[in-house]
Amino acid sequence: MLPTTCGTGLDDPRVAATLKTLHTRTRRDGWVFLRALPAILLAKATGRDISKIVEPYLKDAYISVDPSQGKLLYMTARAIDARLIVEFGTSFAISTIYLGAAARANNGRVIGTEMEPAKVRAARANVAAAGLAPFVDIREGDAMRTLATVEGPIDLLLLDGWKDVYLPMIKMLAPRMHVGTVVLADNIFTYKKALRPYVEYMQDRANGFDSVTLPIGFGHGMEYSVRRR
Numbered sequence: 001m002l003p004t005t006c007g008t009g010l011d012d013p014r015v016a017a018t019l020k021t022l023h024t025r026t027r028r029d030g031w032v033f034l035r036a037l038p039a040i041l042l043a044k045a046t047g048r049d050i051s052k053i054v055e056p057y058l059k060d061a062y063i064s065v066d067p068s069q070g071k072l073l074y075m076t077a078r079a080i081d082a083r084l085i086v087e088f089g090t091s092f093a094i095s096t097i098y099l100g101a102a103a104r105a106n107n108g109r110v111i112g113t114e115m116e117p118a119k120v121r122a123a124r125a126n127v128a129a130a131g132l133a134p135f136v137d138i139r140e141g142d143a144m145r146t147l148a149t150v151e152g153p154i155d156l157l158l159l160d161g162w163k164d165v166y167l168p169m170i171k172m173l174a175p176r177m178h179v180g181t182v183v184l185a186d187n188i189f190t191y192k193k194a195l196r197p198y199v200e201y202m203q204d205r206a207n208g209f210d211s212v213t214l215p216i217g218f219g220h221g222m223e224y225s226v227r228r229r
């Protein structure tokens with residue numbers, strides 16, 4: 001294993017250049033929410049959950065973690081020496097590249113999941129451009145199916161797919177975790193209503209996690225949970 005000072009981390013030139021390009025594309029992609037604005041406003045006015053309303057508008061959107069969140073993913077994976085990292089919701093693989101850089105430095109691997117075939121193709125190409133293909137397996141299809149066969153122990157889990165799946169996903173994967181497994185779940189503030197049941201579940205210590213909401217990412221919010229038993 002190469003030491004990180006040799007450029008195996010986020011300072012690796014291919015990783016840094018690919019992330020720079022993809023974050024720039026994400027910023028330019030911000031307008032996608034304008035397409036959904038009338039539907040969002042109607043949902044808000046009628047007190048409905050906006051997560052299901054925006055999903056059809058986001059099929060080709062980047063909607064990624066921001067650089068501060070990506071760094072948190074990388075640093076957490078490095079801090080706990082994560083060997084098996086699982087990601088629900090890969091999109092164009094921005095978060096996957098942060099996690100993949102940590103996996104390479106840890107001698108580990110990332111299993112990503114994405115159900116949009118065009119995004120899967122682009123994500124694989126982006127991971128390859130970052131030089132991380134040997135450390136990343138992106139599974140195509142519904143994550144409840146593609147992750148059903150993952151053998152633990154899972155060291156780190158990122159939840160960043162559609163919001164109604166966070167709770168069934170954690171229930172499916174929790175038996176394959178160990179004490180100290182970290183779960184990071186994005187968009188706690190973005191989809192407050194849809195994710196309330198998830199946050200309540202994770203913050204109820206009877207369910208086996210210690211958990212806190214971090215105000216990180218521009219308006220995102222992330223739930224940071226550690227398996228305690």
Ligand SMILES: C[S@@+](CC[C@H](N)C(=O)[O-])C[C@H]1O[C@@H](n2cnc3c(N)ncnc32)[C@H](O)[C@@H]1O
Pocket residue numbers: 059062063064065088089090091092093094095096113114115116119141142143144160161162165
């Ligand atoms: C917010 S984006 C992920 C962004 C990515 N984590 C990043 O930071 O670059 C959510 C993605 O999850 C995918 N997704 C949602 N539900 C899914 C499911 N049940 N199975 C697989 N992929 C899913 C969507 O197609 C979408 O591309």
